[in-house]
Amino acid sequence: MKCNRLQILAITLLVTALLAAILVRVGQGHITDDMLALIDWSDASEDATLARSMLLSGEAAQMFFVFSGDAADTFADSFVSDLNSSGHFLSVLRLDDYDWVAPVGTYYADHYLPLGAPLWFASACERYQFKNGCPAITDAAFLDWLSDDAIRQLDEFLQSDQAEFFNDWIPRDPLLFFPKATESFLNGANQSDRGHSSILVWARLKNAPLSREGQDPVMTLIDALSEQLPESVEFHYTGVNRFSMANRVAIQKEVQWVNIAMFVLLGGVLWFSFGNVRSAFFLLLPLPVPLLLAALLTFLCFGNVHVISLVIGGIILGVALDYGFHVSAHRFDLSGSALRSLWGGCLTSMLAFLCLVFSPLRSIAQIGVFIGSGLLLALISFLLYHRIGWFTHISDLRRIDLWKPAGKWFRCALGCFLVFALLGLMRIHFDDDVRLLQMPTKALYxxxxxxRSAFSQSGRIALLTYGRDVDEVVSRASQLSAYSGAFNLLTFTGTPAQRDVFTAWNAEYGQQFSRAFRDKLMLSEYDADAFAPFFDKWDQFPEEDVPALIEGLSRSLQGPLSNLAHFSDDGNWILTSVSSLREGVALPEGTIPLDQLGHLNQSFEHYRIELMSTAFKGLLLAALVTVLIGGLRKGLKAYLSAFICTAAGVGVCSWLGIPFNLFHVAAALLSVCLCLDYALFTVHLGKCCLPVSVQISGATTLTAFAVLAFSSIPAVHSIGFSVCLCVGIALVFCHCFLVTNE
Amino acid sequence: MIKWLPLLFLCLSSPLYSIDTAIFDDSFRVELVEKSSPLQELLALFSTRRCVESGFTEERYFAFRKEPVRLRGTLCYITGVGLSLLYEEGDSRLLIFKGTELIRYAAADNERSVYPVDADHAYLESVMAFNLPALENDFNVYFQTEDDQWLLGLQRREKVVRGAKGKNIAVTSIVLQGKGSLLHTIAIRNANGFERVIRMEGVSVMDSVSNTLKQRYFPE
Incomplete structure (x- = not known):
């Protein structure tokens, strides 16, 4: 069936426009650039869920601002008020404003005796036993020492800078439970001993920091407010959302120049291949419809599609152009070996990519459907256009005469190179780092x-302890007290063990201590009667429900302290901050490190392993298809060649010290498919030299991926560099070993 | 120091221990706008000082103690630089009031901490500077003189609502006592009943500041 060129052009443009319109309608509101859409939500294990919740809505939802300079005070006030009224934040507060500490202070003041006494007693026992060589705490000497120690502590406190603030509190609390807890609260908020006088503002976002809602309006507001800053005020801020947004904007710009550079260079290669623009246009015309159909299919399968899937998928689908070259090169004899090679190359690639559908990473599954279906539809489209005579209007492809027949020595050298490169596989090492998706922004870091140093957050390790109920969480978290610099909710309340020791001692000796302490106060220039509020309370020591007490304390925590604990039906956990982990000692049961980077890297490692496993199955399937279509000998030869070339490319990367990651795996899969395509054609049609379609396809692939290799985005660079290397090796390999001299 | 403000909300009435409230009689009330008054002459005398160094005893009066807590040290005020208090007993430390900052050096490890200074502690620097125009915004001024002895009282204009955030330590009254161009005693009373009396001994007024002195009281 032959059609008129204008008819074909008109129909193609019409169908393209129609599909584009449908795609716009279907895709409207369903293309997302939200990083949350990239995360696997299917892992429902308790620790993963908790860690994720903290990363997305707890730790990561915080923003930190620092103001310094003469007018900082005034500006910080209006800034806090503007952010609070914007609706984009759940809470914004000046850390030196202290309204946020008042609720926990009030709660503690109401329950200071049961909350503070175990901690005070544990600390006193430690001092007593350290000083006196572990005597029993039940003898009379201890009671005497304890009263003296309490007086000594009070005397010292009254000489401190803080004492004047507690003038009317101390009669209720001469053992200083509350002043010491206050010190701990402020230490926890890094407000106690600060090395600077800047004003610190803390904020919690209303929306997830990785979502557009948690970024665009927030940054617009902050930018607008910072423009009103007088020159005398220095202003700095940070937050996960700021990094995420900066990366997104930088990546968008990067993708734009990469796309433009690719189109210009590919246009140049096409023009060079045909010697005229018309043929290049004719070759490209069958491509938009299958690409649009593939995108439509991806939307129908997934509902929401991530922009990264569309961008990466779109770039990789440029590979489908190779089919155009093959069809064009064999337009007068497209049958037998050529057709088998075409179908073999296409089906193997399609199957390998369709296997990605089983990847746990949603965006990779989307890429799998997009590319898998796109390749098949593209081949069908090219064959259809060939059938209706479209390719008869295309000029012949120019043969590049760079490919002289390979000599024996050259082949020998290549063989040695391949063996050496393959040895590199033994040195392969993996480094799954989520920062590969980020553009390095030195100024932001x-x-x-x-x-973070102003907020004293540098160098601390956060540990999350979870459990069924308050008792279990408290019991598990108390094991972290031995860690260096440990700070958590129990810093204010004492551990269950400390509480048990105090309760037993107080039941037997509490009254005796009360009398001894009262006597000592009288002898030490204190007005013992003034302390009646304390002694009345101590003598009728309140029996309180400890879990309820701790739960109540956690509910009163606000601002930066609100991350310390959470007890509800959603989960029970305590967050502990430590200076360092204990080498060689496993974390207590139910405790996980809450390291955002570590957690995301762990996910990336998980995705990489899953992808490797899926890709491996896909490649086995592709091998079967290659053998079925290409025949046992030639099919296996082509397949092994593709496999060896890709493995050699990976080996070279290893020798160069490049760590292997998720994106190298994706690139390796793509490389096997591309190399297989070239190998199949060369095995079947490579007589005396590389088939011209393979030459041109190779040139376009190398051009396109070389552009990617120059990208500043490490992930894109990984894909570009790896594919270039593997395809380069494959082209030389095909020329040296697969071309026959028949 | 401001860090403790919100956590204290329990306010009990407490007696006045050391400050002679007789100065706050209306008959001693003065306005700074009055020219050629004895107070203006005193202000003129103080305005020429460049540097004052002195030993001091600080008495802290708490509601629950029969006797005040006594601390000793030396202080230095340099015009345009700030006020430095070097406590030599108990918890040894150096406190420097410098504009909007309060810098604290712990004697034990020389660790430096900086806090934004709150209004109530900024008064101390204004007192040492004898900057009455700055204090007049918040305080009524009372002045009594006999021979070359004088008594200056500052009483807060607004009634301090005790128990409100940060108000329990708000300075309610300050009394300064001196002779000629020398300031002897500073007594400060807070809204929560706490009183601090700083008695200066061996006051020396200098026209120039030596590097050794500056390094001792205002280390970089």
Whole structure:
């Protein structure tokens, strides 16, 4: 069946426009650039869920601001008020404003005796036993020492800078439970001993920091407010959302220049291949319809599609152009070996990519459907256009005469190179780092370090302890008290063991201590009667429900302290901050490190392993298809060649010290498919030299992926560099070993 | 120091221990706008000082103690630089009131901490500077003189609502006592009943500041 060129052009443009319109309608509101859409939500294990919740709505939802300079005070006030009224934040507060500490202070003051006494007693026992060589705490000497120690502590406190603030509190609390807890609260909020006088503002976002809602309006507001800053005020801030947004904007710009550069260079290669623009246009015309159909299919399968899937998928689908070259090169004899090679190359690639559908990473599954279906539809489209005579209007492809027949020595050298490269596989090492998706922004990292150091957040490790109920969580978290610099909710309340020791001692000796302490106060220039509020309470020591007490305390925590604990039906956990982990000692049961980077890297490692396993199955299937279509000998030869070339490319990366990651796996899969395509054609049609379609396909692939290799985004660079290397090796390999001299 | 403000909300009435409230009689009330008054002459005398160094005893009066807590040290005020208090007993430390900052050096490890200074503690620097125009915004001024002895009283204009955030330590009254161009005693009373009396001994007024002195009281 032959059609008129204008008819074909008109129909193609019409169908393209129609599909584009449908795609716009279907895709409207369903293309997402939200990083949350990239995360696997299917892992429902308790620790993963908790860690994720903290990462997305707890730790990561915080923003930190630092103001310094003469007018900082005034500006910080209006800034806090503007952010609070914007509706984009759940809470914004000046850390030196202290309204946020008042609820916990009030709660503690109401329950200071049961909350503070175990901790006070444990600390006193430790001092007593350290000083006196572990004597029993039940003898009379201890009671005497304890009263003296309490007086000594009070005397010292009255000489401190803080004492004047507690003038009317101390008669209720001469053992200083409340002042010491206050010190701990402020230490926890890094407000006690600060090395600077800047004003610190803390904020919690209303929306997830990785979502657009948690980024665009927030940054617009902050930018607008910072423009009103007088020159005398220095202003710095940080937050996960700021990094995420900066990366997104930088990546968008990067993708734009990469796309433009690719189109210009590919246009140049096409023009060079045909020697005229018309043929290049004719070759490209069958491509938009299958690409649009593939995108439509992806939307129908997944509902929401991530922009990364569309961008990466779109770039990789440029590979489908190879089919155009093959069809064009064999337009007068497209049958037998050529057709088998075409179908073999296409089906193997399609199957390998369709296997990605089983990847746990949603965006990779989307790429799998997009590319898998796109390749098949593209081949069908090219064959259809060939059938209706479209390719008869295309000029012949220019043969590049760079490919002289390979000599024996050259082949020998290549063989040695391949063996050496394959040895590199033994040195392969993996490094799954989520920062591969980020554009390095030095200024942002510097500002982040500056702000976090003002908030004393540098160098601390956060540990999350979870459990069925308050008792279990408290019991597990108490095991972390031995860790260096440990700070958590129990810093204010004492551990269950400390509470048990105090309760037993107080039941037997509490009254005796009360009398001894009263006597000592009288002898030490204190007005013992003034302390009646304390002694009345101590003598009728309140029996309180400890879990309820701790739960109540956790509910009163606000601002930066609100991350310390959470007890509800959603889950029970305590967050502990430590200076360092104990080498060689496993974390207590139910405790996980809450390291955002570590957690995301762990997910990336998980995705990489899953992808490797899926890709391996896909490649086995592709091998079967290759053998079925290409025949046992030639099919296996082509397949092994593709496999060896890709493995050699990976080996070279290893020798160069490049760590292997998720994106190298994706690139390796793509490389096997591309190499297989070239190998199949060369095995079947490579007589004396590389088939011209393979030459041109190779040139376009190398051009496109070389552009990617120059990208500043590490992930894109990984894909570009790896594919270039593997395809380069494959082309030389095909020329040296697969071309026959028949 | 401001860090403790919100956590204290329990307010009990407490007696006045050391400050002679007789100065706060209306008959001693003065306005700074009055020219050629004895107070203006005193202000003129103080305005020429460049540096004051002195030993001091600080008495802290708490509601629950029969006797005040006594601390000793030396202080230095340099015009345009700030006020430095070097406590030599108990919890040894150096406190520097410098503009909007309160810098604290712990004697034990020389660790430096900086806090934004709150209004109530900024008064101390204003007192040492004898900057009455700055204090007049918040305080009524009372002045009594006999021979070359004088008594200056500052009483807060607004009634301090005790128990409100940060108000329990708000300074309610300050009394300064001196002779000629020398300031002897500073007594400060807070809204929560706490009183601090700083008695200066061996006051020396200097026209120039030596590097050794500056390094001792205002280390970089």
């Amino acid at each position: 510097e500002e982040d370090a500056l702000v």
